[in-house]
Amino acid sequence: xxxxxxxxxxxxxxxxxxxxxxxxxxxxxxxxxxxxxxxxxxxxxxxxxxxxxxxxxxxxxxxxxxxxxxxxxxxxxxxxxxxxxxxxxxxxxxxxxxxxxxxxxxxxxxxxxxxxxxxxxxxxxxxxxxxxxxxxxxxxxxxxxxxxxxxxxxxxxxxxxxxxxxxxxxxxxxxxxxxxxxxxxxxxxxxxxxxxxxxxxxxxxxxxxxxxxxxxxxxxxxxxxxxxxxxxxxxxxxxxxxxxxxxxxxxxxxxxxxxxxxxxxxxxxxxxxxxxxxxxxxxxxxxxxxxxxxxxxxx
Amino acid sequence: xxxxxxxxxxxxxxxxxxxxxxxxxxxxxxxxxxxxxxxxxxxxxxxxxxxxxxxxxxxxxxxxxxxxxxxxxxxxxxxxxxxxxxxxxxxxxxxxxxxxxxxxxxxxxxxxxxxxxxxxxxxxxxxxxxxxxxxxxxxxxxxxxxxxxxxxxxxxxxxxxxxxxxxxxxxxxxxxxxxxxxxxxxxxxxxxxxxxxxxxxxxxxxxxxxxxxxxxxxxxxxxxxxxxxxxxxxxxxxxxxxxxxxxxxxxxxxxxxxxxxxxxxxxxxxxxxxxxxxxxxxxxxxxxxxxxxxxxxxx
Numbered sequence: 001x002x003x004x005x006x007x008x009x010x011x012x013x014x015x016x017x018x019x020x021x022x023x024x025x026x027x028x029x030x031x032x033x034x035x036x037x038x039x040x041x042x043x044x045x046x047x048x049x050x051x052x053x054x055x056x057x058x059x060x061x062x063x064x065x066x067x068x069x070x071x072x073x074x075x076x077x078x079x080x081x082x083x084x085x086x087x088x089x090x091x092x093x094x095x096x097x098x099x100x101x102x103x104x105x106x107x108x109x110x111x112x113x114x115x116x117x118x119x120x121x122x123x124x125x126x127x128x129x130x131x132x133x134x135x136x137x138x139x140x141x142x143x144x145x146x147x148x149x150x151x152x153x154x155x156x157x158x159x160x161x162x163x164x165x166x167x168x169x170x171x172x173x174x175x176x177x178x179x180x181x182x183x184x185x186x187x188x189x190x191x192x193x194x195x196x197x198x199x200x201x202x203x204x205x206x207x208x209x210x211x212x213x214x215x216x217x218x219x220x221x222x223x224x225x226x227x228x229x230x231x232x233x234x235x236x237x238x239x240x241x242x243x244x245x246x247x248x249x250x251x252x253x254x255x256x257x258x259x260x261x262x263x264x265x266x267x268x269x270x271x272x273x274x275x276x277x278x279x280x281x282x283x284x285x286x287x288x289x290x291x292x293x294x295x296x297x298x299x
Numbered sequence: 300x301x302x303x304x305x306x307x308x309x310x311x312x313x314x315x316x317x318x319x320x321x322x323x324x325x326x327x328x329x330x331x332x333x334x335x336x337x338x339x340x341x342x343x344x345x346x347x348x349x350x351x352x353x354x355x356x357x358x359x360x361x362x363x364x365x366x367x368x369x370x371x372x373x374x375x376x377x378x379x380x381x382x383x384x385x386x387x388x389x390x391x392x393x394x395x396x397x398x399x400x401x402x403x404x405x406x407x408x409x410x411x412x413x414x415x416x417x418x419x420x421x422x423x424x425x426x427x428x429x430x431x432x433x434x435x436x437x438x439x440x441x442x443x444x445x446x447x448x449x450x451x452x453x454x455x456x457x458x459x460x461x462x463x464x465x466x467x468x469x470x471x472x473x474x475x476x477x478x479x480x481x482x483x484x485x486x487x488x489x490x491x492x493x494x495x496x497x498x499x500x501x502x503x504x505x506x507x508x509x510x511x512x513x514x515x516x517x518x519x520x521x522x523x524x525x526x527x528x529x530x531x532x533x534x535x536x537x538x539x540x541x542x543x544x545x546x547x548x549x550x551x552x553x554x555x556x557x558x559x560x561x562x563x564x565x566x567x568x569x570x571x572x573x574x575x576x577x578x579x580x581x582x583x584x585x586x587x588x589x590x591x592x593x594x595x596x597x598x
Contacts, residue, residue: 181316
């Protein structure tokens, strides 16, 4: 029942009104795997450069994350620098240096082709299709994307909807893709294109889950200090899929619980820069916050 | 156990991407009373001009709303004209003509001085203090305000916090008043100034309720068509206080349920212009939507 994630491992520099960190470990596959590995074995497919610090490799290993598919290529690691103002829902990119990530061609090792849970983090939709051609019949395939691909590779992105079980997008991306400002209508349009479910992420306002005939609304866990929202969406996906990979059935009930675990994991991620908080928490911290979440939402 | 609301009765012209209405019935006391009257007897304290259409008076009467305190003054009724773009959370005011509302001095009729539930809708905080001097010891006093008063009558607004049980503000107002962007911290600052509880309204993202030691997060009821968000906050308050006025106890449990009723009533209000939808719904429609709300939030 192991989990496979295909995405980026990056070196991020981030500034928020609450501080800044230079050259910290980042990337979608990093956040996802740090969250999901609290629940189950995760294997990463990504690429880094020869400059990638050894200490970060050790972090993955200590967490039990499989790095057989982490390719070290000649050149520099993907670097992103960004800034958030008080509206922590909006990232302002200062620079993106793709570096070795520009030539990333995901190769799934034979031993991982039958992974049962697959997360296609935000990369070029053509590469996401490539991954799907390499793997066997998974129990669950979830997929994320971003505004850039919706604009520049719309056709490839649209075809993905028919090949994945759950598509995750943030609210502005769902609106952009569908041309519909109402999120229920946007979700229905997306669902009509094939996925079993759509999850629309609203940052500090939580998420909305839609399947063909039902929906579920889950507010975010309320925090009194948010330091760095980078990676919240991927951490959410890691909590959701990590939890689901431990369940005997994937149905409305387990997906809803998984979404709450996703919210909880994301709430930890944003409480410190990079993956710092995710490294500190235990299964107990997660269980305690899940219980508190139940308390603050029950009526 | 009757309810008293002090606020505005207005004639609104509203334009949204989904249509427009000219000279429709509006005002905070109107929305509040139309919602609360589905639960209990409501009395209005407000003023209108001699131009106020008789048909609107009849609407209040048909709903059983007490208009003993609705003063008809020489001049024109308060008029507001506004526009919403696709971001329905932000109203753009085209004009505000206070007219007779400029000289509004709430006079509480003797028979209503012992009302047990009082809602001080958004009016000059000095007038809200005036009302509190006229009434007896109520079971619950809730209060709303707006950015204008927080800027121009900050001292009077701040003193109100120590005199009311529940202060309702929207998120931007709570941030403005406290100078704190984090809503939990903003709520704590407000609570330290005296009220038993604070409700922060986040429009389409729902509300957050804070008491001294606890909080409760309630997402909005998800809709696939929102026509006009005008009055949603006052309708929310009407649902909350209407529900509470029918309970034998006001405690964490009944307040939480009341907040959900507030959300439900607000969800109806925004589905049509003015109070049109509120006039059409029955207790059964409310109960049905409450049940659906439970379904879409349970996990």
